[in-house]
Amino acid sequence: MKEEFDLDKPQKPMPYQVPPGFFEGITHATLKEAKRREAATATPKSAFPWQIWAMAASVAVLLAVGYFLWADAPTTRQPIAKAGGQHAPVARHEAKPVLAPPVTPKAQKKIESKPEAAMAQEKASNREPRLATRKLEAGPEESLDNLLASLSDEEVAELAAIAASETYVYEESLQ
């Protein structure tokens, strides 16, 4: 015949004492502790608290900013270094044609007294943009000598006349 476990069978005596009311209170205390632990494991603390994530994000932002600054640096500095070495204009396309300044009363008197100069002034006013444009189109490597060599005799004479009448216009033309 198979043995059966009888839960309600009186147990053999033991030489130990149990505090009064122990079995009545242990159930409630155990249930409370079990629920507390269940709640604690349901929302486990992250291995990386928010401070760690914030620090990691800051480092990532700094690295990204540093990368873009470093990546941009050669593209802006290199042309300046090259241009500086060759004494080239910074931006040719930004230069505007230099026009002859309006005739001042003093220059008007000179023109009236010297008709040739007035004619040269008038021509210079008409031709100045072309000269200036040619100068600007010359490129950074073209020197003053090359510029003068490229001018015709007539243009050189005009320039001389301008230089005699208006130093400012002459200097502007050569710059």
Add this chain to the structure above:
Amino acid sequence: MNEATDEQILFLFQNPGTKDKGFTLLMDRYNRRIYWHIRRLVVAHEDAQDLLQETFINVYKHLHTFNGDSKLYTWLYRVATNECLRLFKERKRFLGSFEEISEKLVDTLHENSTLESDQVLVRLQEAILRLPEKQRLVFTLRYYDELPYEEISKILDSSVSSLKTNYHLASSKVKAFMIKEA
């Protein structure tokens, strides 16, 4: 409060709305049996209280995995026994050997016994505490809890024939001790 059957308790426990009620019924039904099983192994009430709580907290956490292969009380005894063995393992690291642990338990037994305590019962407990671990487990489960060998084999993961041999050896040693100390 022991009217509820194991099936009713499990049904209540598996329903989230009645889980706490099912757990309360389970503890009310089994806490005395499990407490005394633990107390016989660890002797001190404080240790037994802690291990009883740990046992039922584990039950609360894992009862949903109980598949009914064994009886519910067998499963409870198994959880409680494992908790006791875990405590012995921890103490073995400090005390060095199982014999040291046995001596410590015997000391605790004499500290806990009073003048009113039956000295025959105290000597019987001392005899059991001086048994090797496996024999002590088998003897207490068989002699005090009167569990069938088939259930003890599920609790201790051991064959029935091995359990019977261990129980026989343990009984012989206990009798010899009692005669010697009489």
